[in-house]
Amino acid sequence: MKTFLRLVGLTRPFAWWMLLAALIGFATIGSGIGLLMASAWLITTAALMPALSALQIGITGVRFFGISRGVIRYAERLMSHNTTFRILTRLRVWFYDAVEPLAPARLAAYRSADLLKRIVDDIQSLENIYARVLSPPVTAALVTLLMWFIVGHWSIQAAEGVLASQLVAGIAVPMLTARLARGTARGITALQGEQQVLAVDMVQGMSELRVFGMVGDYTARLREAEAKKLALQKRAAFIEGLHESLTGLAMNGAVIWILYSMLPLARSGAVNGVTLASVVFGVMASFEAFLPLTGSVQNIEADVRAGERLFEIIDAKPEVVPPAKPEPFPKSTGIEVKNLTFTYPGSDRPALDGVSFSVPPGSRTAIVGPSGAGKSTITSLMVRFWNPTQGTISIGGQNIDRLDPEALRRNIAVVSQKTYLFGQTIRENLLLAAPDATDEQLRQALTMSGLDSLQGRLDDWAGQHGMNLSGGEQQRLAIARMILQNAPVIVLDEATANLDAVTEEALLDTLHRTSQGRTVMAITHRLHHMERYDDIIVLYEGKVIERGSHEELLKLDGFYAGMWRLQHGEGNV
Template sequence: MKTFFRLIALVKPYFWWMALAALIGFATTGSGIGLLMTSAYIIAKAALQPPMVTLQLGIAGVRFFGLARGVFRYIERLISHNITFKILAKLRLWFYDAIEPLAPARLMHFKSGDLLQRVVDDIQSLENIYTRVLGPPLTALLVAALMWFLLGVYSLQAALLILCFHSLAGIGVPLLTRQLSRGLSVGIMNRKAEQQVLALDLFQGIGELQLYGQLPAHLAAMQSAESGKLQLQRKNAIIEGLHESLTGLLMNGALIAILWALIPSISTGVVNGISLTVITLAVMASFEPFLPLPSTLKHLEADQLAGERLFEILDAKPETVAPLTPLPFPAEHSIQVEQLSFTYPGSDTKALDRLTFTVLPGEHIAIVGPSGAGKSTITSLFMRFWNSSEGSISIGGHNITLFDPEELRRQIALVSQRTYLFAETIRENLTLAAPDATDDDLKKALTAAGLSHFTAKLDEWCGQHGMKLSGGERQRIAIARVLLQHAPIMILDEATANLDGVTEREVTQTLNAISSGKTLITITHRLKAMEQYDRILVLEKGKIVEQGLHRELMDGNGLYRRMWELQHVAEMTG
């Protein structure tokens, strides 16, 4: 129940609105009971052919309760849905605020489909926390108290009987159906999560599945997941029908028992025939709010599972946090890396091992090495996606852990190997770097990045993951974002690795042009135009094994020269 109480704490600010909605829900059901009671009174009384004036009270009651029931129902739905939407909005904002500091380090162990299921469906399922979990029991409890009072006026025995049958309908039937449906809600949610992952894998990897002949097997797995979900849903529907039947059976049992208790009182004059008719219909109507209660426990189980899945992510400690009093970013941008080491969680091998180097303001350096040497790890540490295990990175003489991570990332422009474009327009993808940029600013950036033909297409849709654009165009949009960012430090992490030779040369020239006067760190395994760099660091197994100018490294007989010869011999023979 710990998860349930944590969820309750999230909706606590809406307590008085929820209480008001419960009271109006009770008034709605009470109006329905009153409508049936007054209707029964008129029908039974009219059968005795009394003077018309004696029916006026009943007629007024029918009119009042008939109108009140509709009005109260509308107000109750208005308030309860308003609460539900506010709760959902609060939950979504709360979840995003909590999950954003965890990216990317703490989220790398989750599949994207599973994360999507948690962000969308799990939060969506929590809309039931009031309308299906908290509201119905409160309404049923108030109706039970009302019937206790009404029947207690005529007979204590009848009041006790209605209390027993209401208890069975409100506690016994829900517990029975919960026992029968134990695990169904969890199973259905797990199947949905499995389907989400499989569907996302299908859409994103359909080419690879076709290439290796695994598409039929993947479709079979999707069909199996769907069949399993439908089987659980059918069982769930049968149990729902069972609990409605049991509640109806209890209503009939309560009616018979109360009639048995009250009929002897007719001879004593405590109850007359008209009152007995009124009580009969009131008892029947009083079971209406007990019908949703068995579903309450099932929704509670589903909400607890959804809460556990959300809290599993949110309880993770962020890898990086902002200091309480962050330092302003310094005007002097020299970079010092001292004894920098890092080991990924779950690994025994150091990705970086005691790196030490300095980058002066405006200096252009290249960090090269074979795949797996630890080059991209340096980028992750500079951007504070991770914290170093040992050693430090300083800018302007201050450790980067003393800066606000968001401010640090605004001051370091990154062009990575994989440029992510959202399924939005070119304009919206560009304004990520500068939300206040004007159309003129966007067009200048596109022109400088070699995309002058895009200046008239700012509102053109980029496609899912930017797939409507070529690889070179996506990289150039990344360059345009860097231009709009106006950051004094640039990091190029395999920025041209996936481009063809002609596009790579054009993008490299553009990057060289825009990095003039800025501090530039290029991370690459492709040794192209190395002569332009002020210094080259050669990385192997997380250590700096060589450093110097291109000509100096070529005069040696180390890793750099071997890499150069292998790449350029391969190019010449290719």
């Protein structure tokens, strides 16, 4: 209930639009009632063969309601869709604004297909709340009131019976079908989510599934989810049919009751037969207002579940909250890391444990160590994807938590081992780093990063995840982005890992050239050209265990020297 009220609360800015849509909906059904009543009047009056002029009013009525019903129905659809789409637009922007600060720390627990489902399907399903849950009951209530006055004008006894049937159709039947439908819509949503996650995994991991012969297994899981979903959908269709039948029964009950209570009046001459026929037809037409209630109640459970899934993300607290009054990004770009400690949520072992080091402005520092030593965690903390559990990172003497995170990220160019390329053109992928860059600047960046071959292909599609480019080209594009970003601090996080030796060598040279004069922090477990670094920090199990220049560390003959010898085929660690 709380979630439902919260969802309704979101529509407050559109309340008047929604009320207007409900009123136009009422006018549509009102026209339908008018049309049937006028038709009944016309047919029954014509049966008595009066002068043609006596039928004029009925003919005009049929024409008027016939046309108005179509026009008003169109206006109602236009209005309700317009209102719904405005609400959905607002919801999507609001959800995206809420999700962005959660990335990546708070989103780590969610699968991307699941998030996609939330932002697309869950929000879409809320359309139901606004178009089918809130409006139809208002329309049905107004129609009930209208029929009370119309029927009550001739017979209060008949009006009471009609009211009772309408309460059955408007309250009892929806409550019964809602009870029967419990769990159905929610189950369908859950299964759709499962299918989406499986489908995304299948498409993205098709090569792996093929290699490991698991395509059949995944297809079977998809089929199983489909079969379960189909069973639930059948049940939903059965309940919908039941709802319509019961509403029809309530309508027939109302008709029988009117005949029962008004026939004596017709016989006594208090009501004429023509009026009786019109009232009966009017009541039949009024039940149209109760049919949409099935959609309202059947889906409400799924809509509330969709709302819960959205609020779950929206209510998550971002890991990083920008300071109320951020300090400007410092001129000097020396980095000072003091007693840095960080434990990932759910982990019982710190990824970093009291790490301290400094990187003077314009110098190059390498952070080396075996896999899992905590090297990449330093990058995540530097760009404030996470906050340290203890300790600080400062740039130019300013604690980074005093800086605007966006300004911080603009001033630190990160080239990591996995470059994300968007399924757009090469130009658009480059402009991400410098939206105002000219073609000339883009070409220059391509040349500097050794990508002359892409000069004439700026408008070529990079492919899904950059699949139209080789691994080396993708990494070079990351370097071109770094050049365009023109940030004073550069973090290279295994920027050349996963590449063959020749490409790696060429890329290391390019990186060395293009990062001259900046403060560089290079994270690597492959020890190449280490003499190019002013300082090397050796990390092991989250702790700094050695520090010095390449020469000094070799002389020390400790862990680093062992790693170096091992990688250069000269012995064991």
